[in-house]
Amino acid sequence: MVPTGRVTIRDVAKAAGVSVSTISKVMNNRDGISEATQHRVREVIDELGYVSSVSARSLRVHRTGVIGVLISDFEPYATEVLKGIAQECHGSPVELMAWSGGTVQDGSARGWEQRLIARLAGTVLDAAILVAPSMTSVPFDRFAMVAIDPHEGPGFIPSIRADDAGGARLAVDHLVGLGHRRIAFLGGRADLASARAREQGFREAMAGHGLVVDEALVVRGDYSLEGATGPAHELLSAADPATAIFAANDLSALRVIEVARELGIGVPGQVSVVGFDDIPESLRSVPSLTTVAQPMIEIGRRAASVLFQLMAREDVPETDVQLPTRLVVRDSTAAPRRD
């Protein structure tokens, strides 16, 4: 705990009166070191508080025992999934790291995941779980990866997702059951499989009920609060507004509720709102949000479990897992006002 610089393996070597290689061998439990020196070295290590540097170590050996969760931001969905991943890692010898790379904009053409993977893979990380990545193929074959809600496109990464289309149908069924006919859709990040599937599910369900979707009432955000502001305004101040809005995720739905409040539009009095995800915040909003719940914790656990199999080079039978959703009715939906 000397307040100056870090203590390196060389310091330990000098203090113990042996070579650097010896320290390294002791640190890594390699054999070929006598009991005696081993003991002495350990004492010095403890005394000096020496711990090997990850960067230096990982630069040399390419197994680190660390798996990374790469997310664009620590937002509620990602953190819930993270809890699940952490649960699954419990007891296993891996360390868990979550890296958020969304904010960095260095003008590169690639997405944040591409850069993060390139920077971390094979050095800091042994394997990674990507949350809502816009990349679609694995860059290295030595590097195990699993995607949660992957990009829609060619290429392939083993992935875990919710039954997005089915969930969307649940939402529409609920609204139609309440008597809504004119239903708007606020979509998510256009590149994600989930956003596409939810929109498709929305359209299918509408058609199934014999309802037409007014394309003027189909707008798209990017799954974030900020990104939903514009679309929400658009929907809420439309000439012929909808009586209900189905947002492709909770964050967007919550912003719809906020914007509605700003505009003096009552929820669910004048417009019903239903979301998708069931993040913790949805329960706390006023009014609380009716939403399609997806098992975020379970999704995280499954992702980690598949990743472990991949890392062990085991055959991964189900390589595109899809988990069920369910409708959670709260206070943001009601029968439409009779006009």
Next chain:
Amino acid sequence: MVPTGRVTIRDVAKAAGVSVSTISKVMNNRDGISEATQHRVREVIDELGYVSSVSARSLRVHRTGVIGVLISDFEPYATEVLKGIAQECHGSPVELMAWSGGTVQDGSARGWEQRLIARLAGTVLDAAILVAPSMTSVPFDRFAMVAIDPHEGPGFIPSIRADDAGGARLAVDHLVGLGHRRIAFLGGRADLASARAREQGFREAMAGHGLVVDEALVVRGDYSLEGATGPAHELLSAADPATAIFAANDLSALRVIEVARELGIGVPGQVSVVGFDDIPESLRSVPSLTTVAQPMIEIGRRAASVLFQLMAREDVPETDVQLPTRLVVRDSTAAPRRD
């Protein structure tokens, strides 16, 4: 995106027909490189998808632009705080990383934070926020650190915490107001300032109401679900049980509710339970948990903000911030049954 190994700076150099140093200079916008080569190099970089390796880079230069949140586990409290930290980092050029080191047990005498700091500081990380660390002094002076709910002891790290004692008083006042006299306390990790302050607040409030605390009804867990199991059983199957249990954090309180259910003890019918924190899970439990809410998001934001000041070598006026708590009454508390 060749599926073999990573592309290094040397590959780029070879492909561009220049030296390694030149590539490095272009990557870091150093001057002394002609427009022409600069352009050509950038093309090759893009084409090859080259991104510099964090480990290698951070090994050399000791500024990385990454700040770390060091937590023992991705549990609800930590992830909420993380959201706040992330909010504060938004728009700033730093990258955010959360590293969980709780599970690693390598027999060293030091806590996980000590090891994590030693491994990451000055190499991967520019600065760190420690959540509930059991360490108490800063290891390097070159390394900015802020603690959230620090260890109780000598030494000093700038810290952010909730008004723990005050919050505990709110809890006791609420229970006493409902008519409870025999109140048990389930404490937290004994080394943490928060756990100590909450216990002290509990005792003071009890005394303030002229109530004696039965030491048989004061037990301690470690803030985790698992760690609360034993103490919960102890409390719930005591010879002369309490009519209300105040747990030092929500996780413990939630486990008390679970154990009560297992034992067929009704909450709040036979025993009232109040927690501390107001994590998202408390709202979802059955019955929902009455708890002392602390502003976790705000705590995260403040921690990040103080850390930024520290990193900028600014004077940090308040260096031990304390934020207010408030009582949230839900369904796990009620008046005691008349005997």
Next chain:
DNA sequence: AGCGGTAATGAAAACGTTATCGACATCGAT
């Protein structure tokens, strides 16, 4: 022609590790 000055580039050392391999004892067996 010779000079200094500037601009562009490259060679090489360093960062803190680990792995390979060779050096040196020691020792039992021939």
Next chain:
DNA sequence: ATCGATGTCGATAACGTTTTCATTACCGCT
């Protein structure tokens, strides 16, 4: 005595970067 094993240990070369410093080329001067 000599030999080969065996057991400990240390030099050294990587790993992929950045930085310092030297080198080269070119230019405009006298």
